[in-house]
Amino acid sequence: MKAGVLYSGGKDSALMGVILKRMGLEVEFVTINFGVYESWKPAFQSASALGFKHKVLRINKKILEESVKKILEDGFPNDGINYIHHEVLEIMAKEYSIIADGTRRDDRIPKLKDNEVRSFEDRNQVEYVNLQGFGHKTIENLSSNLFHVKKEESNRENNSDYEVEVRCLIDQLKGEGTSRSIFPSHFQSRVIGWKENKCD
Amino acid sequence: MKAGVLYSGGKDSALMGVILKRMGLEVEFVTINFGVYESWKPAFQSASALGFKHKVLRINKKILEESVKKILEDGFPNDGINYIHHEVLEIMAKEYSIIADGTRRDDRIPKLKDNEVRSFEDRNQVEYVNLQGFGHKTIENLSSNLFHVKKEESNRENNSDYEVEVRCLIDQLKGEGTSRSIFPSHFQSRVIGWKENKCD
Numbered sequence: 001m002k003a004g005v006l007y008s009g010g011k012d013s014a015l016m017g018v019i020l021k022r023m024g025l026e027v028e029f030v031t032i033n034f035g036v037y038e039s040w041k042p043a044f045q046s047a048s049a050l051g052f053k054h055k056v057l058r059i060n061k062k063i064l065e066e067s068v069k070k071i072l073e074d075g076f077p078n079d080g081i082n083y084i085h086h087e088v089l090e091i092m093a094k095e096y097s098i099i100a101d102g103t104r105r106d107d108r109i110p111k112l113k114d115n116e117v118r119s120f121e122d123r124n125q126v127e128y129v130n131l132q133g134f135g136h137k138t139i140e141n142l143s144s145n146l147f148h149v150k151k152e153e154s155n156r157e158n159n160s161d162y163e164v165e166v167r168c169l170i171d172q173l174k175g176e177g178t179s180r181s182i183f184p185s186h187f188q189s190r191v192i193g194w195k196e197n198k199c200d
Numbered sequence: 201m202k203a204g205v206l207y208s209g210g211k212d213s214a215l216m217g218v219i220l221k222r223m224g225l226e227v228e229f230v231t232i233n234f235g236v237y238e239s240w241k242p243a244f245q246s247a248s249a250l251g252f253k254h255k256v257l258r259i260n261k262k263i264l265e266e267s268v269k270k271i272l273e274d275g276f277p278n279d280g281i282n283y284i285h286h287e288v289l290e291i292m293a294k295e296y297s298i299i300a301d302g303t304r305r306d307d308r309i310p311k312l313k314d315n316e317v318r319s320f321e322d323r324n325q326v327e328y329v330n331l332q333g334f335g336h337k338t339i340e341n342l343s344s345n346l347f348h349v350k351k352e353e354s355n356r357e358n359n360s361d362y363e364v365e366v367r368c369l370i371d372q373l374k375g376e377g378t379s380r381s382i383f384p385s386h387f388q389s390r391v392i393g394w395k396e397n398k399c400d
Contacts, residue, residue: 001341015223022222023215024345024396098338105317105332117305121335132305133332135321138298141201145224199222 002026003129004096006088007054008160009046011143012102014191016131017052018146020100022199028096029054031160032088034064037168042190043160049193050147057095063087067162068169077166077183078109084162085110093124103130104139110162147191154188161188202226203329204296206288207254208360209246211343212302214391216331217252218346220300228296229254231360232288234264237368242390243360249393250347257295263287267362268369277366277383278309284362285310293324303330304339310362347391354388361388 005017007029021027029052031043040056047054063084071080085101089112092099103111112120112128121128131139143149156164167179205217207229221227229252231243240256247254263284271280285301289312292299303311312320312328321328331339343349356364367379 019219019223023219023342025342103333105314114305117335121337127335127338127341129335129338130333133303133330133334135317135327135329137321138327138329141327142223142225196224 001098002028002096003098003100004028004030004055004092006092006099006101007031007043007047007052008102009043009190010102010161011147011149011189011191012104012107012131012139014046014050014102014147015134015139015143016100016102016129018050020098020129021052025098027052030057030092031055032057032059032084032162034059034061034165034169036061036064036165036172037156039156039160039164039168041160042158046191050191057088057091059088059091064165064169068166068173071166071182072170072174075182077163080166081162082110084166086112086116088162089120089128090124093120093126096126098127098129100129103132105132105135143189143191144195146195146197148193148195149189150192151187151189154186158190159188201298202228202296203298203300204228204230204255204292206292206299206301207231207243207247207252208302209243209390210302210361211347211349211389211391212304212307212331212339214246214250214302214347215334215339215343216300216302216329218250220298220329221252225298227252230257230292231255232257232259232284232362234259234261234365234369236261236264236365236372237356239356239360239364239368241360242358246391250391257288257291259288259291264365264369268366268373271366271382272370272374275382277363280366281362282310284366286312286316288362289320289328290324293320293326296326298327298329300329303332305332305335343389343391344395346394346396348393348395349389350392351387351389354386358390359388
């Protein structure tokens with residue numbers, strides 16, 4: 001059984017992938033790209049360093065445009081980012097029978113509600129898995145045992161989240177720097193290799 | 201870091217333990233006993249077959265009595281079983297810094313609500329982990345790859361759930377067989393050994 005794990009290069013999605021691989025599944029890391037900016041590269045480097053197969057899934061730019069429209073109306077990224085994630089999962093369901101992401105217990109966005117998970121699985125006859133049973137402290141501890149992690153201020157060269165292309169498109173449409181007022185700057189942790197890998 | 205995984209001998213809690221072990225934690229399987237019936241034995245045999253350290257945690261019978269009181273009042277086991285689980289977790293928090301159980305996404309009882317998880321972790325300065333991100337189909341598939349599983353009608357000789365001692369105490373108090381009208385008969389899957397164990 002092949003699992004597609006949505007992969008940003010961060011420790012949550014890395015841990016999700018390692019769990020499924022160590023439970024015996026064939027795992028492919030998947031990074032989404034809308035063709036606006038080649039933001040998949042950091043995730044690809046990270047996946048390669050961990051020895052995972054990696055795929056860039058090219059997605060219709062209309063979904064990104066719709067998301068940016070919402071975000072500009074809202075002045076706030078949450079609903080637009082959540083919209084992308086929901087659309088992406090539906091597309092993943094056409095390629096994989098098991099779909100996973102690194103959503104953890106204390107994440108708020110993007111996230112599927114319980115009834116959305118049931119609907120997603122039933123409509124598409126797939127299985128959906130995430131890290132909802134794990135809190136940030138546990139993920140921090142497990143991943144710092146497993147991975148070398150680089151912590152740095154997030155920018156478009158070190159980050160493969162949906163946010164990168166959303167911001168690029170906002171800046172293209174509304175002028176360079178506009179997206180800074182909508183997205184707060186934040187630090188992120190990128191997985192750059194194994195510390196300990198006894199199972200592979 | 202040592203994790204205590206509440207262990208009934210079933211595939212959910214077995215999978216939870218294997219995940220944490222394969223993520224590098226020291227894992228102890230823990231089965232609760234109130235001293236009414238030696239119902240920990242099936243879980244001990246199962247844990248031994250998987251090569252996990254196993255511990256029987258003896259708990260004050262008052263908690264069982266309180267649960268039985270609720271269940272007899274309700275004519276229905278859910279709140280009483282949930283009560284035991286919450287009390288058990290508080291006791292586990294005195295012995296382990298990471299506490300896990302096999303609660304999965306589609307379980308209803310026993311289960312901690314989101315705010316109960318936060319409160320449990322914060323009050324006790326522990327981490328709590330479960331299989332909330334996994335549905336029954338995924339757990340079925342993963343565990344059937346990993347484990348030899350025996351499916352049989354649940355009884356007091358093949359089952360280490362809280363239910364066994366609850367039923368014993370009900371039958372002691374109200375007459376042999378009384379508990380049958382409160383607890384429906386059901387099939388259960390007991391893990392009896394490894395199919396595939398490439399990580400240990």
